[in-house]
Amino acid sequence: MKKSIIAGLALLCVCMIILGGCSSAPETKTFSFESPQKITVTSISGEKKEVTDEDIMQQITDNITSIQFERGESSEDTNGFGSMISWYDTNGDVMETISVMSNDTIIYNSYFWTAMNGSIDIEVINDVLSTILEANQAGEEDWEDKALLEEYAAYGIEKEDNFYYYQGELVYIIKDERPDSSVYRLNTDSKGAVSIKVIRNAGGEITSVTYMTEEEVAKALPRILGGASHLDGASMEEAEYSDINAEELADTFGIMVSLPENTTWITDSEYCLVDENNLKITYHDTVADADCTLLVAKNENLNLPDNEYDETLNESWEGKTISGQNIVVKVQHGKNDENMVLATWEYNEYRFAIIGEVKEISESIPKVALSIIYKLD
Numbered sequence: 001m002k003k004s005i006i007a008g009l010a011l012l013c014v015c016m017i018i019l020g021g022c023s024s025a026p027e028t029k030t031f032s033f034e035s036p037q038k039i040t041v042t043s044i045s046g047e048k049k050e051v052t053d054e055d056i057m058q059q060i061t062d063n064i065t066s067i068q069f070e071r072g073e074s075s076e077d078t079n080g081f082g083s084m085i086s087w088y089d090t091n092g093d094v095m096e097t098i099s100v101m102s103n104d105t106i107i108y109n110s111y112f113w114t115a116m117n118g119s120i121d122i123e124v125i126n127d128v129l130s131t132i133l134e135a136n137q138a139g140e141e142d143w144e145d146k147a148l149l150e151e152y153a154a155y156g157i158e159k160e161d162n163f164y165y166y167q168g169e170l171v172y173i174i175k176d177e178r179p180d181s182s183v184y185r186l187n188t189d190s191k192g193a194v195s196i197k198v199i200r201n202a203g204g205e206i207t208s209v210t211y212m213t214e215e216e217v218a219k220a221l222p223r224i225l226g227g228a229s230h231l232d233g234a235s236m237e238e239a240e241y242s243d244i245n246a247e248e249l250a251d252t253f254g255i256m257v258s259l260p261e262n263t264t265w266i267t268d269s270e271y272c273l274v275d276e277n278n279l280k281i282t283y284h285d286t287v288a289d290a291d292c293t294l295l296v297a298k299n300e301n302l303n304l305p306d307n308e309y310d311e312t313l314n315e316s317w318e319g320k321t322i323s324g325q326n327i328v329v330k331v332q333h334g335k336n337d338e339n340m341v342l343a344t345w346e347y348n349e350y351r352f353a354i355i356g357e358v359k360e361i362s363e364s365i366p367k368v369a370l371s372i373i374y375k376l377d
Helices: 002-022 054-065 122-153 214-227 246-253 364-374
Strands: 028-030 038-042 048-051 068-074 083-088 094-100 105-108 111-115 157-160 163-166 169-177 182-187 194-200 206-211 236-240 266-275 278-285 290-298 309-320 326-334 340-347 350-357
Touching (some): 038 054, 122 157, 290 364, 326 364, 350 364
Antiparallel strands (some): 028 068, 169 182, 266 278
16 A cells, blocks of 8 residues: 555656646846957948947946846747847957847847846947948038038028028028928027028929918927927027827827837838828838838728839738737839839738838838837737
């Protein structure tokens, strides 16, 4: 009898051990770096910035090592994107490499990892990447300023000592009406004598210059003064405005539609709620070097431009929402060497489309789509 009891207890113990081994806890990871010699931060377009400043290195390292990550699904079948960070030891060998997808998600060793505590300091990473962008754009800015002044001069607008003049009169406000947004320039030192509108066609070319009415000036001022970050000194300040942002949109439109937070990737975003069922977001994709439009329609079809696409170049990209819903993004490319790229997908009662004429990396268009999908609840 005793032998039977002992045998039974032994069998029970074995079963408990086996069962215990089968129900393992989720795998977690906490990074640890011992005196890294340097860090490199690589943008999604492949441009690398080497960081040797001890304060910045410490800030990035302390932030990542303070977070415990939990392993999620494999990233091998995902067209991943994000800023890549690598730590190097004193011999110049790579210690660890991660890709930062958002403020709470990374890719590491071909898996998605989610922050269990704390969040990734995206702002510091963006600051490092912005130095890359500034270096690339430094040679372009002077040319762009010169081109704008030449364009203005052809229509009687001259710049002298940081002030604009139209037909010899000091300008108070210039409203430069672009195809997808308006840029205001304000004389912050004096009211000036006149305020003007620069009218452009769909191609962005100036067609005429007209005077603004007093009512238009009164309507524009709150937008300018609310959007300009620095209104001191004798100069013409610029401000772009948006009538609605992503947070306000979530309440009125039903879902949060959020572009990537990387400001060296996505710039000049402007949200416009066309009506209760249609949203339009314009932005500039620096990686694709494209002015893009994101359209979202609720419970109705999208009204897309009538472009021709090469079916042999069609692609399918996949991403998952926060709740795990799998979304397929169809990507189409323009015919006859046209640079037009269209990405479309559906989420519940919402239909999405991103369209842009790409000059550089076309993959950036669907990567923006995946970023939006990853944040859908």
